[in-house]
Amino acid sequence: MSTGVGVEVRVDGLTKSFGGQPVWSDVTLTLPAGEISVLLGPSGTGKSVFLKTLVGLLKPDRGDIWIAGQNLPRLSERALYEVRKLFGVLFQDGALFGSMNIFDNVAFPLREHTRRTESQIRSVVYQKLEMVGLVGAEEKLPGQISGGMRKRAGLARALVLDPEIILFDEPDSGLDPVRTAYLNQLIIDLNQQTGATFLIVTHDINTARTVPDNIGLIYHGHLAMFGPREMLLSSVEPVVRQFLNAQRVGPIGMAEEKDADELRAEAESGVELPPLPPIPHQLRPSNGLRRPAEHPPGAWCRQNGVIPPAGSFAGGLVTR
Numbered sequence: 306m307s308t309g310v311g312v313e314v315r316v317d318g319l320t321k322s323f324g325g326q327p328v329w330s331d332v333t334l335t336l337p338a339g340e341i342s343v344l345l346g347p348s349g350t351g352k353s354v355f356l357k358t359l360v361g362l363l364k365p366d367r368g369d370i371w372i373a374g375q376n377l378p379r380l381s382e383r384a385l386y387e388v389r390k391l392f393g394v395l396f397q398d399g400a401l402f403g404s405m406n407i408f409d410n411v412a413f414p415l416r417e418h419t420r421r422t423e424s425q426i427r428s429v430v431y432q433k434l435e436m437v438g439l440v441g442a443e444e445k446l447p448g449q450i451s452g453g454m455r456k457r458a459g460l461a462r463a464l465v466l467d468p469e470i471i472l473f474d475e476p477d478s479g480l481d482p483v484r485t486a487y488l489n490q491l492i493i494d495l496n497q498q499t500g501a502t503f504l505i506v507t508h509d510i511n512t513a514r515t516v517p518d519n520i521g522l523i524y525h526g527h528l529a530m531f532g533p534r535e536m537l538l539s540s541v542e543p544v545v546r547q548f549l550n551a552q553r554v555g556p557i558g559m560a561e562e563k564d565a566d567e568l569r570a571e572a573e574s575g576v577e578l579p580p581l582p583p584i585p586h587q588l589r590p591s592n593g594l595r596r597p598a599e600h601p602p603g604a605w606c607r608q609n610g611v612i613p614p615a616g617s618f619a620g621g622l623v624t625r
């Protein structure tokens with residue numbers, strides 16, 4: 306098990322289009338080493354495309370992705386193959402092989418990419434199944450377990466090569482609120498145990514408010530904002546405020562962004578935005594200890610002279 310601090314991922318001026326249609330342009334952000342970042346955005350804004358571009362499955366039109374001193378879009382196929390081993394990816398549906406049992410699914414990357422013996426493989430697979438709470442389900446086929454268990458099996462497989470960076474594509478899609486709460490706790494615990502750098506694409510506002518160290522929002526083909534969780538949760542920038550508080554009032558419309566007339570009508574109607582809700586505590590590891598990359602509650606606000614919304618960081622520290 307790695308106890309390092311993960312690696313930094315520095316994205317600079319990244320642009321991606323399909324058939325001349327830009328998905329997003331000029332995305333610049335840094336995923337700090339060992340921290341958890343969440344990427345939000347309305348449907349179809351290209352969050353999955355961003356993950357696939359990071360891991361080298363899609364080539365950007367331009368821009369840089371610096372990881373451990375290497376610029377991914379400039380690498381040869383062979384060098385990229387090596388750098389990809391730094392990544393673990395949890396795809397939306399777990400992407401398990403339906404005809405293989407859970408043990409073989411989790412063992413698959415070890416059999417493909419390493420020369421470990423079957424007994425070594427067995428020990429790593431059980432260690433990862435233990436980490437995600439799936440020991441006992443190893444003989445089952447993916448079709449015989451619940452959606453939440455399939456996600457955890459996909460996560461065990463993503464962990465099996467001890468990645469430095471873990472990408473999660475909507476880990477909470479299709480899960481009920483209780484399963485989502487368990488999965489969020491698992492994500493926090495795994496980040497503490499592995500020290501890897503995490504990027505999570507999600508639509509779940511509660512996850513975005515309580516799990517990450519940093520939040521990014523893609524909107525209208527651009528990265529609207531990326532920064533510490535407290536910066537976005539205290540922001541009054543209209544798109545950020547609307548999205549993070551799931552409101553109808555603001556620049557984002559039903560199908561796309563509202564036009565100038567709609568926004569003017571909204572302003573003239575005098576609709577008052579509710580005050581920003583309190584910033585909740587970040588979820589803590591279930592063992593009660595700190596994560597290596599954890600920031601003290603309220604630190605960003607204090608350092609930046611920002612008064613957090615009333616009632617922020619109230620109550621005890623949370624583990625669920």
Ligand SMILES: Nc1ncnc2c1ncn2[C@@H]1O[C@H](COP(=O)(O)OP(=O)(O)OP(=O)(O)O)[C@@H](O)[C@H]1O
Binds near residue numbers: 323328349350355
């Ligand atoms: N390989 C591809 N070729 C052409 N267009 C693509 C390809 N992959 C994605 N797109 C387009 O890129 C856009 C962004 O898709 P993407 O799935 O990344 O959005 P998303 O933000 O993840 O959406 P959601 O939140 O609904 O999952 C969509 O219009 C999609 O049709």
